[in-house]
Ligand SMILES: O=P(O)(O)O[C@H]1O[C@H](CO)[C@@H](O)[C@H]1O
């Protein structure tokens with residue numbers, strides 16, 4: 001057991017999906033995994049292990065924001081031997097080219113968080129996805145009929161309710177597709193631990209148009225990103241099977 005995860009050694013699979021919402025973790029386990037069992041309920045941050053197409057997979061809620069994700073990611077990497085970590089999150093579209101329910105695959109993550117500046121003595125750091133996971137996810141997303149997907153930068157903000165909304169426009173003008181709250185920390189911690197990481201997000205709301213989805217939809221309907229993440233984790237052969 002680690003401080004915030006009540007799993008026995010070996011109870012967490014080497015490949016973990018990381019939704020912010022612990023109830024989305026439960027929905028993913030119940031919907032996509034075979035023989036899923038819950039290994040942790042500490043603080044209500046649910047974690048499950050099962051199999052997908054015969055591959056062991058865990059799904060662990062991370063909570064909202066980079067400090068919360070960093071707790072779970074650090075314990076998973078240091079104490080449970082996780083080698084592949086894929087965030088499956090919701091995000092807000094910044095660009096008019098991106099619509100609600102589109103999937104955004106994050107090649108890299110900008111941030112307003114001070115976590116990396118503290119880590120690197122004031123220098124900036126460019127958190128990027130694992131290239132093989134990224135390429136596999138893009139291929140999987142582009143082969144899904146009826147799904148519009150995008151690949152590029154996202155913005156991992158410390159604030160859901162931003163005090164500086166005027167900064168979203170220049171972000172979009174510099175290629176940032178969407179805002180969420182965890183990917184930058186995930187990519188940084190994964191790099192530091194030699195772990196493969198990726199963030200695949202579904203657009204739950206639109207910062208420009210104001211369109212939004214319900215809490216129930218964010219918890220239980222973003223299936224494409226989950227299947228893309230699982231396919232990327234286990235390779236193109238699994239996708240065909
Ligand atoms: O839906 P999840 O994965 O929690 O992700 C997004 O939703 C939360 C904000 O509503 C933040 O955690 C943000 O990153």
Ligand SMILES: O=c1cc[nH]c(=O)[nH]1
Nearest residue numbers: 090091092179180181
């Ligand atoms: O962090 C987030 C997630 C979804 N939508 C947003 O606007 N922000």
